Amino acid sequence: MNLFIELRKHGKLAAKRNPMYEKNKFGKFWMYFMAVFWAGYLVFFGTSFAFAFNDGATEAYHVLNSGLIFILCLDFLMRFPFQKTPAQEVKPYLLLPVKRNRLIDSLLIRSGLNGFNLIWLFFFVPFAIISITRFYGITGVLTYSIGIWLLMVLNNYWFLLCRTLMNERVWWIILPILAYGSIAAGMFIPDNSPLFDWSVDLGEGFILGHLLTFTGVFAAIVVLWFINRELMIKLIYNEINKVEDTKVKHVSEYKFLDRYGEIGEYMRLELKMLLRNKVCKTALRTVFLVVISFTCILSFTEAYDGQGMKSFILVYNFVIFGILFLSSLMSYEGNYIDGLMSRKESIYTLLRAKYILYSIAILIPLFLMIPAMATGKLAVLSCIGWAVFVAGCVYFCLFQLAVYNNRTVDLNAKMTNRQNMGTGLQNLISGAAFGVPLLMNFMLTTFFGPTVTAWILIAIGAGFILTSRLWLKNVYHRFMKRRYKNMEGFRDSRQ
Template identity: 55%
Template sequence: MIFNELRRHGRLAAKRHPMYEENLAGKIISYVMAAGWAGYLILFGTILASSFTNMVPNWEPYHVMNGIALIFILALDFLLRIPFQKTPTQEVKPYLLLPVKKKRIIDFLLLRSGLSLFNLFWLFLFVPFSFLTITKFFGVLGVISYLIGIWLIILINNYWYLLCRTLINERIWWILLPVAFYGGITFLLIIPDSPVSSFLIDLGDRYMEGNILYFMGTIFIIAILWWINRRVISCLIYVELAKTNDSKIKHVSDYKFFERYGEVGEYMRLELKMLLRNRSCKGLLRNTFVLILMFSCVLSFSNLYDGGFMPTIIAIYNFSVFGMIILIRTMSFEGNYLDGMMSRKGSILSLLRAKYYVYSIGEIIPFTLMIPAIIMNKLTLLGAFSWFFYTIGFIYFCNLQLVVYNKQTIPLNEKVTTRQSNGGIQIIISLCAFGVPLLLYSALNALFGETIAYITLLIIGLGFILASPYWIKNIYQRFMKRRYENMEGFRNSRQ
């Protein structure tokens, strides 16, 4: 009964969400795009069925999938969850006044995470692959049994991701946990007669045979991860509600050098203080830096992403990740204190200019971290400059459009006990800001060559940068027309 009631409350909260209409449109578009990716996975599953036969003639294709490819698919699944799956949240305070156990609320969070449609997405790859490779040996029942086993493994990956993401949000050093886990397994796979590969092959065979002991063992691992997640989330909920981890500021930076830039400088100082002193903002900034550092190191010092468009994809991601993770939330953090800012004429315009300057300067970070890739000829200097200015120009132009539509307040310090947020429109803007330049570069490169493509992107970026005073003012004017509607949404979504 409590699970059904909490689920009903979640649906009602989504309908009463200040950005319900915008998120609904964004979700529809995201479902269409997900359907397109599902088609690609079906195609890949069909191709892999024959490719694995030619790749390893002495093995059956499903042995190659289980013994080698599966761990890389799980690692990719873990990475894809970072931008698309948030840690589950629930507004706990109202329920603590009722005769409801806190553990039941946490169990609901974990159950909601396990029943997410994201956990079924990889079946679009495994279903055609299984029917083409397993049916002739184990029949249809063997295929169904195998797919159930794969779904259980993906559930393990889901709860493993949830645990790692929750810990990383608290302490950045926990990122070493998934890196060591997937890196260690990958290392064990490449050694001759790998015990990990043999175990995974045997696990897949037992799934096809419907061995109940292996299914029970898999469910037991899920139960262990469930219990660990419950304990961790319970501790974090207690900390947030009791405010027991309020840390003392050992050093206060006033950033006095911003005083020379007038009101815009004051808001630049406010932006830096918000990013560096509040838990939610600081966690986003920290995760962004780690992603940029990780992908830059992989691009520079390994051969994993050499060749093709992969260096270009990594470059686009590194430069645009600030906007995709932080800038699309513009005004949502300010929703905590927007009423005070609205009391001064033109303060929002100064805030927008300050944000644009701060994050434009922040692009120096990914540019600097990719210098080793430029030195090692993984990325051209012209390409780095092109993506640098294109991001500051066009991509930031796209990200800042959400100033007009964001009207949900994001708490500055709570992470687990906050309301669940629906970010359909943010996801769409992020995907467009990432996908459009990739498609544009691919088309220009195919038609005119790499140099012309980079020069064109550089010109487009510089054009949007030079026009930034005009489109920032346009965003400000459109926001002011909707200010009462947006402010009502910010007030209603505060905690």
Template identity: 65%
Template sequence: MNLFLELRRHGKLADKRNPMYEKSRFAKFWIYLMIAFWAGYLIFFGTSFAFAFEGEAKEAYHILNAGLLFILALDFLTRLPFQKTPTQEVKPYMLLPIKRSRLIDILLIRSGMDTYNLFWLFFFVPFAILTVARFYGVTGVITYILGIWLLMLINNYWFLLCRTLMSERFLWLLLPVGVYGAIAAAMFIPEHSPVFEFSTTVGEGFIQADPLTFIGTVAVIALLYLTDRMVISHMVYNEINKVEETTVQVKHVSEYRFLERYGQVGEYMRLELKLLLRNKICKRALYSAGGVVVMFSAMIAFTDIHQENMRNFWVMYNYTLFGILFLSTIMGYEGNYIDGLMSRKESIYALLQAKYAIYTAGQLFPLLLMLPAAIMGKISFMGLISWFLFIPGFVYFCMFQMAVYNNKTTDLNNKMTQRNVGTGMQNLISFAAFGVPLLMLFVLDFFFEKATTEWIFTIIGLIFITTSRFWLKNVYQRFIKRRYVNMEGFRNSRQR
């Protein structure tokens, strides 16, 4: 316990000494505001769901319990851009007489205590009060909420396992894809799905405080905990001891010569492509995001999603995911060689132009993947185009402002032994990238028809895209005014 508290204190001190600590404090208010917005959103849906099935043959909690696995799958996907693997600084403590296993245990315990695991309770608590309490009283509500929290712990350690394995080798993406694909097949192919029956039984067991249900749930948590412990310990050992693969051979190296026609901007576009496609960390993040976009696009096209708000969320998620992964830490990778970039006049401006061109062009990937859904009538063509223009317009405009204030180097080598904690401003931008567009959509839909809302989003996106040259110039000029502060931060935060 003493070690846990001591490492927690070290983590707080490290955050305070972070070059971006002051900006993180400024962003906390807006982060809390976005959290309150999403909490209100979940409370609204939980309350609405409780009343939606009044008068039906089954109680609302029976219907929700049958879909618990779907909620867990959605929770898994939403963790991807927000929840980081618990990468406490392990390396300095390896020189002390502390067992590596104890350090890993502390990482896993801190992950289980993360408040993110409680966020879905904003949905389940009002729902349980309105539905479960009528039949099982306060005790039923408490045991049901406790069971839901245990399921979120299962999801937390399951996500941690998948994320850790995918950071080591991209092919591990097939693990969650295969698991959720098998669950989906078991749900929808048989006429009487055993998955729905199992999920309903688990939910009923939580409500009725069935000991076997709770024992089984805790056993699954323990199994995933021990698996995570073994996998993370092995990977941390390999990284600290610099165990590298030596059998990989490069058969073909692309120089992207077609970009030479664009001059200095083209050179930096080549640099950005090489960073994304050759560096292991960036490449795995890119492939992981691509796999999620493929999965979401297939779900939009080939599943029956009756709620239009959910379809809009998935479409927006597909467009926004790449930007959140790479633009919230914009200039972080360049912090490794910022001194070389600053030696050439206006090279940062050309770099910003190149980044904007690359990530805007990258939006073609989710657009093409979601075209089948538009052809099948699941989403409108105009809605697809409006999000396609709005995200690289307005949302990317917001994300590129971080280029002025980011001054923490993102390491290109270490995956497990570096502190991978986003600053307050970066977390705010990530929340805003999801929350602000949805809030705008909700407000505009309230006052206008759907077609009018889509045109408004399209026009806003076009305005920011066509004026990108001017606001990128403004970002560059503000960066130059802070260049010495930023360069000092980049140097101080490099891994040594």
């Protein structure tokens, strides 16, 4: 425990000494604001759910406990866009008499104590106070809350195992699919599935404080802990010793880009960066998984049939690609910015190549949403409208970050990198890139209807696309005015 406290202290000192620390204060405020907002949202739903089933034939907590598996599945999916695998800069400690296993243990402790594991308590605690207190008192509420927290910690280590494996090999996505597919088959294929009764008994055991129930959950946490521990030891060893650096299965030259001259060269550079480096490949896999999951749930189930969720998924699926990669615009290039700056106007050509490539990439979420369009859940014109609007207006906003980003993002270090600190401007623009279009969609649809809204979005997006050379030139000139300050930040933040 002393080592964990010392490593935590070192992490705080490293964060304060990071060149992005002062710029990150607003980002922290925005993060805390959103956390409070979602906490209030969950408190509202927990209270509403308790009152909705308060007078039913079955007690409200029995109804909720029967669906604990669904909540754990939802929590698992929610962690993909919001929770990263824990990282620790290991190299400095390898010269000290500190066991590597202890460093891994500190990573796992930090992951278990992550605030994300507490977020669901804002739903369950108000619910328990209303529905459980009258039968089991405060003790029942307390033991129930502890049990739910242990379930979330268990889910955290399960997610960590799946995410770490998928970061290494995309085929490990089969593991959670098989796990949740087996659970779904066990719940819905039999007429009277025992899994529902088991879920109710699990929640009942938490409320009554049964030692066997808590012991079983804790034992499962310990098993996943040791599995994650052994896996991380192996991966950190490989990462530190650059084991995979010489393993190249095939080389793609993208010859079809030769006809586009210098812009084609930079498009080739961007494609190789996205498809060869561990951090970029992991981000691509994650966003594909989330978009495909949302689209399949929307297309083939009735879970997201509400207009609000349709609008959310429609905006999210198009915007998330840009937010994921363009919010760190030039940060990946910080690894080799000196070479880029040695040629006249190479940054402008790079920006044009990025814009063309990511605008073409908008076709990917449009293609993935074909099932939703085919089943009539989403209108074809609305999808086209949002594709054009994102490629124009939203990308215009995100490309402004190229002027101000000056922190290098390592292309391959996942578990041994430094703390990832985004600037307040990054968080603000990324949040606005999703929140403002969502608000626009609601207001325009309310006043003009979906068809007129789609044409308005197409007109706005087309205007920005047609004038892209002008505003990209403006971004380039502003970047060049700050080039020495930015290059200093890129050099200081390299590992």
